[in-house]
Amino acid sequence: MSRTLAEAAQGVSVRITRMLPGGGAIRQRLLDMGVTKGTSLVVERRAPLGDPIEVLVKGYHLAIRRNEAALIEVDCE
Amino acid sequence: MSSEQLQAPPASPMTFLVAVAGNPNAGKTTLFNMLTGANHTVGNYPGVTVERREGMVASGPCRLRMVDLPGTYSLTAYSMEEVVARTVIVEEHPDIVLDVVDASNLERNLYLAMQLAEMERPMVLALNMHDIAVQRGIRIDMAKLSAYLGVPVVATVGHRRSGRTELLETLVRTGRGEIPQEPLRVKYGAVIEEAIEAVARTVAADAALSRVYSVRWLAVKLLEEDARAVERVRAEADGPTPVLDAAQRQVARILAREGEDPATLIAEHRYGHAAGVMRDCVRVSDRGTTVTDAIDTIVCNRFLGLAVVALVVFLTFKATFVLADGWRFIPWKGGWTTPVGVSAWFFEELLPGLTVRMGPGPLRSLIDDGVIAGVGGVMGFVPLIFFMFLFLALIEDSGYIARIAFVLDRVLRVFGLQGKSILALIVSGGIAGGCAVPGVLATRILREEKDRLTTMLVVPFMNCGAKMPVFAMLIAAFFSRWQGEMLWLLAxxxxxxxxxxxxLLRKTVVRGGQTPFVMELPPYHIPVLRNILRSALERSWMYIRKAGTVILGVSILLWAFMYFPRSDARVFEARRTAAETALRTHLETTRFAHLTAGAGLRDTVQAARDAVEDRTEAARPDQAQARSLPELLARCARGLDRPDDPELQRAAEALARYLEAIDAIGADEARERLLHSFAGRLGRFLEPLASWAGFDWRDSIALIGGVAAKEVIVSTLGMAYHMGHAGQTAEGTGYQSLPLVRALRADPDWNALRALALILFVMLYAPCLVTVITIARESGSWRWAAFSTCYSTALAFAVAVLVYRVGLLFGLGT
Structure with missing residues (x-):
């Protein structure tokens, strides 16, 4: 069952299955930051109002908004 | 300093141009400092290095001219930094590209390294922050890494200056071509490689393009549909070009065959290679919880995060004020004083003392009231500004600033901004002491034009360093018991x-939808004291330089505006003569009659008075009459309770009356003169409007001057009141002792309500001239600059009037 990173539970390791279409320039940015197909992610924490979220990717910490996280389709590992 | 090195002689055969590239937070700037010793700030926030920095370093017979490129994650046309970085590499043909790589975050850093390698310039890799990598149990096989990438690799630790010699040596040898370069060429898979070849053929056929660009690199960029590359190719070719046609055909072909656009596939291949390098060259033992994780558990906590931000901002204020003016830690005249006490002494006592010997006249007035009161008023705040910059640098350098953006993003989004706007807001004075000019420039990191414009239009509201003197002065005068609290409230x-x-702007003039937010949260660093001090000193120096040039010029201009045209002095001269005659008549009936011998009683009294105020040396002994005057003056000052000596008491009373009269005449004359001057006329013209907010003509003049630079407000008020200055004696320390503070306190027309209205007006009204110019340049339109000036002034006036009028209703302001 696949869903997006925005819905992923905190602390669970997930793997990117697909980048959903759309997003414009932010897509390239996410790719540049290492958010590519097959990469493992962990949602580390959420900001005080639940958004943005902090994910661990390729050994570093990345903050993204839920809107952008909704472009990233993931599967549980 | 770097500005001198910019004018270095043209490159001789033994001078190599080195472009320093790397990810943000890879320690690039620290490494650059280590190599060149150049003076500049080191930040920890993505995008803090925006301007170009250069430095020269000698190594043996060779010289390296280093260019510090902005920190970037990639070389697309995504941000201005990336465009700047690749433009330097393409157009300036550096002899060497030095890629600074964060050893503790190798995989993502390699992504940039691969793109740099594609640009086909000789390369050296600096494996920086090697110590942190080791601490985290990351072991990198450097020989293997070097072999894989085909370029030399040197381990460095920027802040400990380790690896410097080896790195310089490697750079020189690379420049001389002594180290073979076989940069890694990422293979993108058969389908894409085919496409690259097809596009590359058309690029190679185009002489104009192939002369400037690496053929393969441009082909890859065109397949990525890089906006800037496409634009450049279109600009080179007049009309339809086979290059763009080929690129478009290939993009469509790849999309059809792979079901994914080439940009995505290319990025995936690069990261695939990076993962391969990681597998072959890097061993990671389990690192457990890092310090950064532990700190973030608290600092970015869902419940505590906002409280921590508020606390940090508040502590910054408190600490700044305690260090600048709340803690006497400098040995001074047998006691102790604060840094503000020292600078106040310099400009309020030492310098004015030097002009006392000059005769009265326009020149002395220019120096006293224009230059010293103007520039001195601004310089008096250097200690405050310095400590604020120090704490700002601390927050930037430690990495906390990115957490502020993370924690506040959702809050800021409610207002149509985003987390990254926070940097611009803070730099502009969100943590007081900033400046709107770099603040407006800091909006460059905002990708979305509408976010950028909105941020740019609101950053001038923040309490920049130039407004702080105005606030600090008025707070010292009317809210002295709540200095820290008032500043916190104003922030x-x-x-x-x-x-x-x-x-409001997002609902009206800058309407538009949501914007993306993707930001690295870099590991915390223990800030390097040297870097922080350097940053604070450099920014303070910029402030001083501004005071020495722009504000000096404006002060002199405003002084002339307030000095000319001269009013008729004869009325006041007649009043002075009358007062002098009265004093003479009284003294002649006492044993002090000898004082009145000769014509210059007025000058004698003035000289003695100056001597008592310790502004010149004691009166010369050969003036017998002058010797007993100090004694008389002392009696005046100490009170007149001497029933045993009625003669002395009579004389002292007469002298006291005379001094009072002379001071009143002086104040009247100064007031009359100001009113008569060009400035006074304009101020009076505006007074009916200004009085709605409780301002008088002097405030209006000061506020008009403040459009040039906000510091001018204090100096203009200083001038306006200093010209009527009537020899008060010093009391208290720091701001409490500033003559202007005392003058405002003593003025019955001034009260806390008027001060508050003025503070709010100053906070909100038109940005200073330099900011307006910067907004025009950064928004690309003078219309936005004009809009910014008008809407903020209108808002400021509305708020000031509202506060003042409501305050009056509640019986405040008396």
Whole structure:
């Protein structure tokens, strides 16, 4: 069952299955930051109002908004 | 300093141009400092290095001219930094590209390294922050890494200056071509490689393009549909070009065959290679919880995060004020004083003392009232500014600033801004002491034009370093018991106004939808004291330089505006003569009659008075009459209770009356003169309007001057009141002792309500000239600059009037 990173539970390791279409320039940015197909992610924490979220990717910490996280389709590992 | 090195002689055969590239937070700037010793700031926030920095370093017979490129994650046309970085590499043909790589974050850093390698310039890799990598149990096989990438690799630790010699040597040898370069060429798979070849053939056929660009690199960029590359190719070719046609055909072909656009596939291949390098060259033992994780558990906590931000901002204020003016830690005249005490002494006592010997006249007035009161008023705040910059640098350098953006993003989004706007807001004075000019420039990191414009239009509301003197002065005068608390309140108010204005702007002039937010949260660093001090000193120096040039010029101009045309002095001269005659008549009936011998009683009294105020040396002994005057003056000052000596008491009373009269005449004359001057006329013309907010003509003049630079407000008020200055004696320390503070306190027309209205007006009204110019340049339109000036002044006036009028209703302001 696949869903997006925005819905992923905190602390669970997930793997990117697909980048959903759309997003414009932010897509390239996410790719540049290492958010590519097959990469493992962990949602580390959420900001005080639940958004943005902090994910661990390729050994570093990345903050993204839920809107952008909704472009990233993931599967549980 | 770097500005001198920019004018280095043209490159001789033994001078190599080195472009320093790397990810943000890879320690690039620290490494650059280590190599060149150049003076500049080191930040920890993505995008803090925006301007170009250069430095020269000698190594043996060779010289390296280093260019510090902005920190980037990639070389697309995504941000201005990336465009700048690749433009330097393409257009300036550096002899060497030095890629600074964060050893503790190798995989993502390699992504950039691969793109740099594609640009086909000789390369050296600096494996920086090697110590942190080792601490985290990351072991990198450097020989293997070097072999894989085909370029030399040197381990460095920027802040400990380790690896410097080896790195310089490697750079020189690379420049001389002594180290073979076989840069890694990422293979993108059969389908894409085919496409690259097809496009590359058309690029190679185009002489204009192939002369400037690496053929393969441009082909890859065109397949990525890189906006800037496409634009450049279109600009080179007049009309349809086979290059773009080929690129478009290939993009469509790849999309059809792979079901994914080439940009995505290319990025995936690069990261695939990076993962391969990691597998082959890097061993990671389990690192457990890092310090950064532990700190973030608290600092970015869902419940505590906002409280921590508020606390940090508040502590910054408190600490700044305690260090600048709340803690006497400098040995001074047998006691102790604060840094503000020292600078106040310099400009309020030492320098004016030097002009006492000059005769009265326009020149002395220019120096005293124009230059010293003007520039001195601004310089007096250097200690405050310095400590604020120090704490700002601490927050930047430690990495906390990115957490502020993370924690506040959702809050800021309510107002149509985003987390990254926070940097611009803070730099502009969100943590007081900033400046709107770099603040406006800091909006460059905002990708979305509408976010950028909105941020740019509201950052001038923040309490920049130039407004702080105005606030500090008025607070010292009317809210002295709540200095820290008032400043905290003013900071909170400036945030409120900025955010509400942003919301309003996004609903009206800058309408538009949501924008993306993707930001690295870099590991915390223990800030390097040297870097922080350097940053604070450099920014303080910029402030001083501004005071020495722009503000000096404006001060002199305003002084002339307030000095000319001269009013008729004869009325006041007649009053002075009358007062002098009265004093003479009284003294002649006492044993002090000898004092009145000769014509210059007025000058004698003035000289003695100056001597008592310790502004010149004691009166010369050969003036017998002058010797007993100090004694008389002392009696005046100490009170007149000497029933045993009625003669002395009579004389002292007469002298006291005379001094009072002379001071009143002086004040009247100064007031009359100001009113008569060009400035006074304009101020009076505006007074009917200004009085709605409780301002008088002097405030209006000061506020008009403040459009040039906000510091001018204090100096103009200083001039306006200093010209009527009537020899008060010093009391208290720091701001409490500033003559202007005492003058405002003593003035019956001034009260806390008027001060508050003025503070709010200053907080909100038109940005200073330099900011307006910067907004025009950065928004690309003078219309936005004009809009910014008008809407903020209108808002400021509305708020000041509202506060003043409501305050009056509640019986405040008396």
């Amino acid at each position: 909170a108010l400036s945030w409120c106004f900025a955010l509400l204005a942003a919301l």
